[in-house]
Amino acid sequence: MxxxxxxxxxxxxxxxxxxxxxxxxxxxxxxxxxxxxxxxxxxxxxxxxxxxxxxxxxxxxxxxxxxxxxxxxxxxxxxxxxxxxxxxxxxxxxxxxxxxxxxxxxxxxxxxxxxxxxxxxxxxxxxxxxxxxxxxxxxxxxxxxxxxxxxxxDEGRFDAVTALAGCGPAFVFRFIDALAQAGVGLGLSPELAQQLALATVDGAGAMAIGADAPPAVLADRVASPGGSTREGLNVLDAEDALKRLMAETLTAAERRNREMAAAARR
Ligand SMILES: NC(=O)C1=CN([C@@H]2O[C@H](COP(=O)(O)OP(=O)(O)OC[C@H]3O[C@@H](n4cnc5c(N)ncnc54)[C@H](OP(=O)(O)O)[C@@H]3O)[C@@H](O)[C@H]2O)C=CC1
Ligand SMILES: O=C(O)[C@@H]1CCC=N1
Structure with missing residues (x-):
């Protein structure tokens, strides 16, 4: 083309x-x-x-x-x-x-x-x-x-698309930063923690794109029964903590898109 x-x-x-x-x-x-x-x-x-x-x-x-x-x-x-x-x-x-x-x-x-x-x-x-x-x-x-x-x-869905994909890189960058900072909290150097966080998100994203299963299933493949990943996932999953956080995040971003649309209409 x-x-x-x-x-x-x-x-x-x-x-x-x-x-x-x-x-x-x-x-x-x-x-x-x-x-x-x-x-x-x-x-x-x-x-x-x-x-x-x-x-x-x-x-x-x-x-x-x-x-x-x-x-x-x-x-x-x-x-x-x-x-x-x-x-x-x-x-x-x-x-x-x-x-x-x-x-x-x-x-x-x-x-x-x-x-x-x-x-x-x-x-x-x-x-x-x-x-x-x-x-x-x-x-x-x-x-x-x-x-x-x-x-x-459907143009009515464009604000949601914007919240997820347009704003999305910022949310992912924040996640990478938080992952790295948590590593620093465990005693890793900031440089190593950032390197590990970036490469992990890069590899996981690339793998998920080509995978035979959705990300939710892939997460379970990392979690060996009785192992350490399950302990971590239990924190993210408790009362749907991460899902709720992401839902609130996208809702706020979508709402702001609607506000900007309304302001431009006036
Ligand atoms: N950043 C992002 O990730 C995304 C942004 N968008 C959209 O992209 C648009 C721009 O955002 P972003 O690039 O982040 O903003 P920036 O502030 O980086 O860029 C704004 C641009 O507008 C120019 N500008 C400001 N006033 C005028 C003017 N009177 N005449 C001509 N040009 C002007 C600025 O240059 P100067 O000040 O020199 O005039 C600058 O080049 C927004 O509408 C946003 O919704 C959409 C998706 C993702
Ligand atoms: O923050 C913003 O308003 C724009 C829209 C999507 C990403 N940046």
Whole structure:
């Protein structure tokens, strides 16, 4: 699958959009197609045009929004005249209808990436109400080089997808850190504890992806009867401690996505 043709403008190019752009370029996107527009004139990757104001008398084929959801009301009026073929948004929460009402475009595509897209192992969930194959193909062509790229057919589920996969790397990073700190608590050096925690999560994740059984079953395979893993799992499982913690975590994140969507609607 080849990248879409035509100019691609990124309005906002921080942690997330920057990671996507770097991956696209490493996978063969022509940097001459890309213009990055930020307030500070971010140092863009080589060959990419970096501006602090919109180019005059030019129109992008794809206009990607990479700023904060809270900035939509301020920035959208400056983009309303562009009329791109595809408006691509990575803004958490903000709905297709809100985007379309602020910025006229041929079609609106919502993308929800996560940070591991930087190494092509991310998740980029996709939503559009467009049935145009050209639009859907273009979205896939951009999302696939980033990792898993599932379509979410019900936009109502997008906030939950965002909570799990968009925010998810932060929760996993916290877990790795907590695992390492617990190791330090048992007397390991911080360096060794972090090395062990990272390699363990890396190996367990890779193994779980290719495994013949779901993660819940794999956990039991580590736990020899009467052994030490069971003692540890008993702590995580007591009154569903970990499950409840994760449920509360995702619920809070999903709620915040809804709040940002509501604020953008006003
Ligand atoms: N971080 C993540 O893991 C994920 C983030 N997202 C979404 O990505 C979006 C960006 O988040 P993130 O990358 O973390 O945020 P950052 O703060 O890292 O990036 C924000 C970008 O917006 C730019 N910006 C701010 N104001 C303007 C303006 N007026 N005109 C043009 N550009 C502007 C900033 O540059 P400057 O200040 O120089 O203008 C910067 O490049 C959010 O909508 C978020 O919901 C989605 C999934 C995951
Ligand atoms: O924290 C945020 O709002 C964004 C959405 C998903 C990840 N980061």
């Amino acid at each position: 080849t990248f879409p043709v035509g100019p691609i403008w990124l309005v906002g190019c921080g942690n997330m959009a920057g990671a996507m752009l770097r991956r696209w370029l490493s996978e063969g996107l022509d940097p001459a197609q890309v213009t990055v527009i930020t307030r500070s004139g971010t140092r863009a990757p080589e060959g990419v045009r970096s501006l602090t104001a919109l180019p005059v008398d030019e129109t992008p084929a794809i206009l990607m929004l990479g700023f904060k959801p809270q900035q939509l009301g301020d920035i959208a009026p400056t983009l309303a005249h562009l009329n791109p073929a595809i408006l691509l948004s990575i803004l958490a929460g903000v709905e297709e209808q809100t985007l379309a009402s602020h910025i006229p475009a041929g079609a609106v595509v919502r993308m929800m990436p996560n940070l591991p897209v930087a190494i092509g192992q991310g998740v980029t969930a996709l939503y559009t109400r467009s049935t145009d194959a050209v639009v859907r193909d273009a979205a896939e062509a951009l999302a696939r080089p980033l990792g898993l790229a599932p379509w979410v057919e």
